[in-house]
Amino acid sequence: MSTKAPLPPTGTRDFLPDAVRRRRHVQGIISRCFERHGYEPLETPAMERLEVLLGKYGEEGDKLLFKVLHRGDKLKRVLENSPVQESELTELGLRYDLTVPLARVAANYPEQLTRVFKRYQIQPVWRADRPAKGRFREFFQCDVDILGSLEILAELDIFAAIGEIMAELGLGDFELHINHRKWLSGLLSSLAVPASEHATVLGVLDKLDKVGPQAVLEELREKNVSEALREQMPGLFESFLAGRPQPEAFASRVADQAGGPEAIGQLQTVLAWDGPRGGRIVWNPLLARGLDYYTGLIYELRIPPWPSSFGGGGRYDNLIGMFSARPVPAVGFSFGLERVLDALEERGQFPAFEGHARAVAGVLDPAVIPWALDAVSSLRAQGLSVDLFPEITAVGKLMKWVDRKKIKYVLFMGSNEMETGTVSWKDLQTGESGTVPLSEISSILR
Amino acid sequence: MSTKAPLPPTGTRDFLPDAVRRRRHVQGIISRCFERHGYEPLETPAMERLEVLLGKYGEEGDKLLFKVLHRGDKLKRVLENSPVQESELTELGLRYDLTVPLARVAANYPEQLTRVFKRYQIQPVWRADRPAKGRFREFFQCDVDILGSLEILAELDIFAAIGEIMAELGLGDFELHINHRKWLSGLLSSLAVPASEHATVLGVLDKLDKVGPQAVLEELREKNVSEALREQMPGLFESFLAGRPQPEAFASRVADQAGGPEAIGQLQTVLAWDGPRGGRIVWNPLLARGLDYYTGLIYELRIPPWPSSFGGGGRYDNLIGMFSARPVPAVGFSFGLERVLDALEERGQFPAFEGHARAVAGVLDPAVIPWALDAVSSLRAQGLSVDLFPEITAVGKLMKWVDRKKIKYVLFMGSNEMETGTVSWKDLQTGESGTVPLSEISSILR
Structure with missing residues (x-):
């Protein structure tokens, strides 16, 4: 320090x-x-x-x-x-x-x-x-x-x-x-x-x-x-x-x-x-x-x-x-x-992930802000805990931030995703990733 | 005051x-x-x-x-x-x-x-x-x-x-x-x-x-x-x-x-x-x-x-x-x-009963203390919230105490109950009461 x-x-x-x-x-x-x-x-x-x-x-x-x-x-x-x-x-x-x-x-x-x-x-x-x-x-x-x-x-x-x-x-x-x-x-x-x-x-x-x-x-x-x-x-x-x-x-x-x-x-x-x-x-x-x-x-x-x-x-x-x-x-x-x-x-008896969000969402493009806010909000309404990175972000900058937090999933929300009604995701523990319809992302995050 | x-x-x-x-x-x-x-x-x-x-x-x-x-x-x-x-x-x-x-x-x-x-x-x-x-x-x-x-x-x-x-x-x-x-x-x-x-x-x-x-x-x-x-x-x-x-x-x-x-x-x-x-x-x-x-x-x-x-x-x-x-x-x-x-x-939007115990148990006889403690403990182990009145109590004294708390059920534990393995109970909202085997009381309290 x-x-x-x-x-x-x-x-x-x-x-x-x-x-x-x-x-x-x-x-x-x-x-x-x-x-x-x-x-x-x-x-x-x-x-x-x-x-x-x-x-x-x-x-x-x-x-x-x-x-x-x-x-x-x-x-x-x-x-x-x-x-x-x-x-x-x-x-x-x-x-x-x-x-x-x-x-x-x-x-x-x-x-x-x-x-x-x-x-x-x-x-x-x-x-x-x-x-x-x-x-x-x-x-x-x-x-x-x-x-x-x-x-x-x-x-x-x-x-x-x-x-x-x-x-x-x-x-x-x-x-x-x-x-x-x-x-x-x-x-x-x-x-x-x-x-x-x-x-x-x-x-x-x-x-x-x-x-x-x-x-x-x-x-x-x-x-x-x-x-x-x-x-x-x-x-x-x-x-x-x-x-x-x-x-x-x-x-x-x-x-x-x-x-x-x-x-x-x-x-x-x-x-x-x-x-x-x-x-x-x-x-x-x-x-x-x-x-x-x-x-x-x-x-x-x-x-x-x-x-x-x-x-x-x-x-x-x-x-x-x-x-x-x-x-x-x-x-x-x-x-x-x-x-x-x-x-x-x-x-070493503290529970892991205690209190941390399940996923972090990154907004890749200013044009998708309202859509991304609503998408994240609908996930939260399903009881999922989703953090939002509060800058329009590049993937690299987001990953650097996430690295400091105990987070399992990262979600990417850009103009492609908005146009097709999908979300791209990555599992930081297994390395898996994919793009799925918005309605299906909650079953991946659970 | x-x-x-x-x-x-x-x-x-x-x-x-x-x-x-x-x-x-x-x-x-x-x-x-x-x-x-x-x-x-x-x-x-x-x-x-x-x-x-x-x-x-x-x-x-x-x-x-x-x-x-x-x-x-x-x-x-x-x-x-x-x-x-x-x-x-x-x-x-x-x-x-x-x-x-x-x-x-x-x-x-x-x-x-x-x-x-x-x-x-x-x-x-x-x-x-x-x-x-x-x-x-x-x-x-x-x-x-x-x-x-x-x-x-x-x-x-x-x-x-x-x-x-x-x-x-x-x-x-x-x-x-x-x-x-x-x-x-x-x-x-x-x-x-x-x-x-x-x-x-x-x-x-x-x-x-x-x-x-x-x-x-x-x-x-x-x-x-x-x-x-x-x-x-x-x-x-x-x-x-x-x-x-x-x-x-x-x-x-x-x-x-x-x-x-x-x-x-x-x-x-x-x-x-x-x-x-x-x-x-x-x-x-x-x-x-x-x-x-x-x-x-x-x-x-x-x-x-x-x-x-x-x-x-x-x-x-x-x-x-x-x-x-x-x-x-x-x-x-x-x-x-x-x-x-x-x-x-x-x-008037605070939830009712917030944080209060579901039942209060009264021990009626010093001879039943260990039995009563274990009975209450087994109810708590089932996730039920049970308060214990910390004096050997007469029914009247217990009811006076309970009157000040927002409690639905009162349980009575005396020598009769210990001998027969039962619990006597009273529902303060409906006035109902009864005596049931210890193993059945949890289904009444839920």
């Missing part, structure tokens, strides 16, 4: 036609599946008031918000101050995720939404993160959530949809790793870890299946975590890593802890189900997931042997109500859309 | 499920049609560098840009200055239209794009305009453009697509008003209006079919426009307004003006064509359109008797090249997406 024209902003991308087609292929499968399952589409504005966004994503998140500058007289008045405060310069920001906007929507339209509300949302979000491979400043999230249900059936409903989507994408060999926040906090409490240290300890334990027991124990020692925990951990690690652990084997450990029996019961219910189409459900007893706000079952979508996650989610019963007077229980899942696209690319 | 939660920012909207469905219905028809015609999809980031945006939309446009504030240390350093300059606070803005990003893309990827490039783009744009009925600060544009062709065939290719889209939307009774910038400038030059006054005079003449000859003449007088023009105008108005004027009748007037014969010839070519499917093409000899950058044929989509335009466009041969070394001829059209949605709403 040798150009002096300004590029798109750092961390953002232009999607040229083939990239858009690939993205739409994936988004289409996801949307159609969620619709089929009764999830309803929601879209919210790119900008939100800062009071909606600030303080919801932790200190780090606040720093990553893109904020929108005041304009006109309002800005002018602010700039006359000295010193100028950042908070006076802006009252809007770009959305950072799709969960906080959902919480606002739930509070804004209590009458229009059903008490139990199943929605999905595929839109870009913006974060001023340091750009890196696979990390962008504008990227798409694809969230599905059920508001208003306290029951595990809500999680299972989402799992069923995930299974269908993955199968339809050709990624049916997935694993859904599940765990439960109340099991984790029961486990840590049984090991005498004070609640204030749970988050730190979970952050370390979460790495068990990536870095192994030795590294985890070492990090726990560095972090000065309670000795009781470190003594019992090797035994627990062994039982967690041996074969497929079942929650009932650990029920007695958390029987007296708040939420412990409930967590074990829910894990059992999920594992008792055969699981979503294609994939399998695996209990991962130390899976923790990063976000603070989860309160129940949590889950992560993986495809071995890829190490990264293809999406994740959990139950978060205290977040959606933040703008309302009443609490609203919620479960959600977020697809890693960019990751899914990468995986399909790596496996 | 009685809520204290913050609303979306002024001039922006949340799209609740039915609104999203209606928008997707329209966007889907437009996208599929453009794809069928060989237009390729393009998407660009929401933010652009300010150097790309500034100075492209006139002084008024620059004021309406949403600009993005610097962050972190960069912002801190700026705020230490006194006085603080606006230009130091920001280097990014939200895109204002889809044409300037297209011009940047054309310059950025000369190798990846074909010389003649047909693209469409449906994305939101942001303008800090005063919000009013039908005027938003975030709204969707739907642009289609052909870059690289100097020929009128490019315009006709776009017209053919517009016709198909309007017919498929159920808005086939449209008129495409056309005119030509070179005819207009030839006409004004023949009336001794200096080129520097053309824009002002065209702005007045453009209103002829809305306000009538008297008001136009009065405004021309107020604006001190040349007497020669004012003397000849009444006669011209008469011939323009009488019946359907044909360009050939006015050819001699602009025969000696630069571009005059070319303009008349192109108008004749377009009018000689039967026109796009459904609609009709009308020459509107004083149609001017607001934008300065048009250089050739211009057009506006109307549906009488609605006074407003449903979209418009024209040839602009000097704009796309602004970031490149070489000029790039271009023609384009922009659908008024919000206006189309309003029109379909007014006429």
